[in-house]
Amino acid sequence: MKDKFFAIAYHGTKKDCVEKILKEINFKLNQGDKFLGQGFYLWRDSYERAFLWKGTEGNIRKEEKAVIYAKIEEDKEKTLNFTSFNWNKEKDLLRIYNDYFSKKIYFGEFIDMLIENDLEINLVLIADLRKTPNIISVDKFKFAYTDIQICLKNKNCIKELEEIS
Numbered sequence: 001m002k003d004k005f006f007a008i009a010y011h012g013t014k015k016d017c018v019e020k021i022l023k024e025i026n027f028k029l030n031q032g033d034k035f036l037g038q039g040f041y042l043w044r045d046s047y048e049r050a051f052l053w054k055g056t057e058g059n060i061r062k063e064e065k066a067v068i069y070a071k072i073e074e075d076k077e078k079t080l081n082f083t084s085f086n087w088n089k090e091k092d093l094l095r096i097y098n099d100y101f102s103k104k105i106y107f108g109e110f111i112d113m114l115i116e117n118d119l120e121i122n123l124v125l126i127a128d129l130r131k132t133p134n135i136i137s138v139d140k141f142k143f144a145y146t147d148i149q150i151c152l153k154n155k156n157c158i159k160e161l162e163e164i165s
Contacts, residue, residue: 009042011068012053036151037108044148067165074157080124
């Protein structure tokens, strides 16, 4: 169990897309994406962030919104977790990207290229720093947290998937 990654995550979508997503997720969506590449995007532990999703065509009215719950489990070896202090191959991949690819392709395209060349990666996690981290003061200490984005590259790590709103 210590070599596994577990997460609860949420995907914001339109109500009329839920059935299609639950039946078969299109992991080729977001091809050429600059952020984490193609795949199925979720927010870790953040139903609220998924519900606030605005969609690609602009704002979605509240009554049109839906949230899909996902329980995820995967071997750490098949996970790129840029939110953990216990990095595995992440530092090496960042170094390779920085030294050889950063001026040629976006990071998401780099990850997709690695997968196309048989590096087994089923999910990628990264902190969303486009939004200012929240600061919580406890006694004399300050703690920061921000939303974590997960990009699933295939269905292998999905243990549960259901609509919850």
